[in-house]
Amino acid sequence: MAEADYTNNGTVDIKGNPANKKKTGNWKACRFILGNECCERLAYYGMSTNLVNYLGDRLNQGNVAASNNVTNWSGTCYVTPLIGAFLADSYLGRYWTIASFVIIYIIGMTLLTLSASVTGLKPSCDKDSCHPTTGQTAACFVALYMIALGTGGIKPCVSSFGADQFDETDETERKRKSSFFNWFYLSINIGALVASSVLVWIQMNVGWGWGFGVPAVAMAVAVVFFFLGSKLYRLQKPGGSPITRIVQVIVASIRKSNVQVPADKSLLYETVEEESQIQGSRKLEYTNKFKFFDKAAVKTQDDNIKGLTSPWRLCTVTQVEELKSIVRLLPVWASGIVFSTVYSQMSTMFRSARKYYGPTHGSTFPDSISIALPL
Structure with a gap:
């Protein structure tokens, strides 16, 4: 084949050969990446959107403790991408980083589902409250932090991996790359919309086993989407840290x-x-x-x-x-800290509103009312 049939940006196919423009990359590869992202975001938000209520209802944690645990876990989800990005840039490349961490992710989702549905792993509950053991609480948090580690290898790599499918030296492909990011952002929001409405309703009305089981299945679908496109992907070699x-x-x-x-x-x-x-x-x-x-x-x-x-x-x-x-971006990054601090309250304190009634109120309401607010 002519030299023009291959990319000029150093990308290779899954076998390590120079990437063929006609057989790899472009939209035929990106449809798998977009499907993966939509399902992964559905799984993530489906599990995390109502997490503070789960910790309060099933692990018998108070509002402050549950909110603190959720924000600590959420913060970890945004720190672990530093690990994933370093490994992708320095050693593994984006494809193998995603492929490795997605396994950790799916194991964490499966364990979380089991901890909410399998007898012995899920807390025993009566009419008033649930009574989790130390082991059951530990199983839940091990699952959560496995998910946090798993998302650390996916979050920083997927969008860049999608960009790798377009050769920037080719004018036509450069324009398609801009369009890809529009579709990428749309896929994120579709997943988040379904998770924050349908899955929250399932969790509050059907049960937590189903509420976490559906995101786990969505994550499994995301894994299938990702690996189905392996032969079509263009891989950028690690360029050093x-x-x-x-x-x-x-x-x-x-x-x-x-x-x-x-x-x-x-x-x-x-x-x-x-x-x-x-x-x-x-x-x-x-x-x-x-x-x-x-x-x-x-x-x-x-x-x-x-x-x-x-x-x-x-x-x-x-x-x-x-x-x-990077130095020029530091002020933007610093201002984002304040925004993120406020925004995080939507998934913690604002999501679980509890009202307590003393005996003098003469109210027939239960001592504690939990209200789930969709994101």
Whole structure:
């Protein structure tokens, strides 16, 4: 076949061969990724949306304890993607990271379903309350944190894996990539909508076994969707840890703190190839911000050690610009903390409203009323 039949961004197929444009990627691969994402989000929100009520009703936890446990677990779900992203970028690649962590995810979902439905694992309940044992509580939390670990390998990789299916050097495929993210976001919201309405109703009216069982089945469907498209996927090879590259720029800048940056920025160090040192990634243009880090790209006589250039002494302009991009995003990231703190209350305190009535009220209402509010 002609060279034009293959991608130019370094992607390969599942067998490690150069990715064929006609046989891999594009929408024929993305339909499996979108189906996987929709089912995975349905499973995640179907399990997490009403979780505070489950901890209160079945594990006999108070409002504060249940809300605190849910926010701690939810926070873990947003920290573990750092692990998944590091493994995907440095060692495994996105496909194998998703494939590995999705198994942990489905095991956690299955265990959670069993802990809510199987005698011996589910707490025994009477008319007034439930009485979970230490082992039953432990089984529930082991399942939850297995899910948190599993989502850490999926959340940071799926959207990027979808982007890998489009060759950015091809004008037509570049336009399709923009459209993919619109469909990707739609698939997330479809899954969340079904989970926050239908599944919450099942949990409150049919039972927690069914309420967690349906998300577990949805997760199993997500796994099937993902692996069905394996032969069609384009895989980007691991390009090394971005954390390491960032630290290298900082170290090189400090080492050269006394070096003068040339007025002509074209003299700064950069590879001669069309792509950057990261296979499949384009070079980044120089920006006139945070000039201290430019010192890392100034080439001196001491930069060559035994004939080789050490990345801890000399970095490319693209590598420096990676760090600058992150620094520019820090204010946006910091402002998101405040928003996330407020937003998290929708799935904890606002979701479970309890009213207590003393004997002087003369009310026939039960001592505790739980109200589930859909997200």
